[in-house]
Amino acid sequence: MTSQHRHFVSLGMFIIDEFLYLDDVRNHKGRTLQEQIGGGGTYANIGARIWLPGSEIGMIVDRGHDFPMDIQERLDSYGEDMWFYRDDKSRGTTRARNTYQGDFRGFEYLTPRVRITPKDLDNTKLARPSILHFICSPTRAGEIMSEVLDTPGWKPTSIYEPIPDRCVPGELPALVKVLPTIDVLSPNAEEALSLLSIASPVTKALVEQAASRFLELGVGPNGDGAVIIRSGSLGAYITTRKLGGKWVDAFWNSDNIEQVVDVTGAGNGFLGGLAAGLYFTKDIYEAIYYATVSASFIIQQEGLPKLSNTVDQDGHQVELWNHDSPERRLDVVKSANTLLESKVNKS
Template sequence: MLVDKGNDFPEGIEQQLLSYGDAMWAFRPQPTSGTTRALNSYLGEHRNFEYLTPRNRITPNDLPSVNISKPDTLHFICSPSRAAKIVKEVKGVQGWSPITIYEPIPDRCVPEELPALKRVLPSISVLSPNAEEALNLLSLPLPPSRTTIEQAADLFLGFGVGEGGKGWVVIRSGGLGAYVRSKERVGEWVEAFWTEKDGEKIVDVTGAGNSFLGGLAAGLKLKGSDVFEATFYASVSASFVIEQQGLPKLSVGTESTVTWNGDSPQSRVDALRARYERSKN
């Protein structure tokens, strides 16, 4: 992750991030400006996000400045019009054709943005709004249900996601799980690892969507670009983030004893996969 480090970047947060491994972070010092700050707030299921300082945009052309050249997967959160600029930059780099995971920014998930979204979808490998955002874009009724979420995925695919229409839609749906669909594969639901019956495990959902899509990118690397299989990793990734306020605790022993919050990520993936298999029988 490329991080613009303003002159007021808290040292304690930097050290906490580095505790996960310095290979994960590319800090780009901004000595003459402060760090971009924003307020992320929730009222029930409704999320509100607003910048408190001028935003400092990061684009694919910035990656070489921190010795990152051509990552296999690129996840970005922005408006549809900015997404179009990002994919244009990507196409301008010879020999680079990453899997693109696009998460529409919440305040642009309105019907007025739908024409711009349609224009960029053919250049997107995976479109992943959350359920409320998807329904807002398409003027479908709230609150979300499995029926309306599945309808939304079909509509997005009808607009043409990915090159030749071979892209995917993954609608993140909180406690309902995630709905995964492509034109070539029938839609299926992957459960949330923690569900309503596990309420004591769900402490703070801030960052759940970002961690879900980070887990999806990791799953794509591990499972040979299989979006459906990668979604199990995505759900598990989100499960660790929502168990506390702030970041989960990483403990590293040997390679086989790496744990998050005292639990094995792979064991959670296996358990979630087993739950899915039981639900199909």
């Protein structure tokens, strides 16, 4: 399965997170949970790893002088080859605090961040991947794509995830400028509505309206890109100019919502799963099923999902995530959405 270049690489940063809960959430009120693996790139990489071997994916991990050994061991348990460690003993590892109170989630860096650009991938095992994922402001997305376009012979599929605090109406002109270079634009529902000055609350009709508006603004070369709006329990909505819109239900629904423990990283993991789905299907509408399954594993616990190995009835080694099979969940998602489409077509 390994190719000369990686299939998927994220430019997202590795972050050591701490979580401060100001409400009584999961018995954490007033507690600060420290030193958890974080960063949107990390979750995206794990979302892809659920389907692909570490040799097909990757990201840069900047290790400072304080990089914890237990975190090192946890990362390597998913596959040492998927991480490109970059050491700088003159600084600390990037850290951030997530604060929760009601529906509010605050985020602040506790140390200076080290941003990663496409040029950082040069002369490493991560150079020139087939799919490039990044999470940033629209202006920085333009800078990233300028580097990509200036690299002869490299035309990756770009998956752009706007950073939440820049999803405001004032950023729309910068977003419009970069959209023609973006193959897949994927904000979440709240971010999409905010960018377009569409009043919430989130409904499927408003999500479809926002997605159509982004297409009108010109996503992708010649307007041939895709818009995927991740909408939590409503599922995900994908649309392209050629094939139109389609909803895909979330894996966890009202019948089993107790399985949802922490949605941190769900959107990032979703997009890593999308990239993996493109590896197998070459069809973005099919790939979204893989994305949905990846997100389902991310939100079952605080932090990253658990990877284990077992032997199937034919004696083959297989990987399980949270003691379950991604392939089994994929069958469930496909069956559920086939039934949904059948009902829609009959109505």
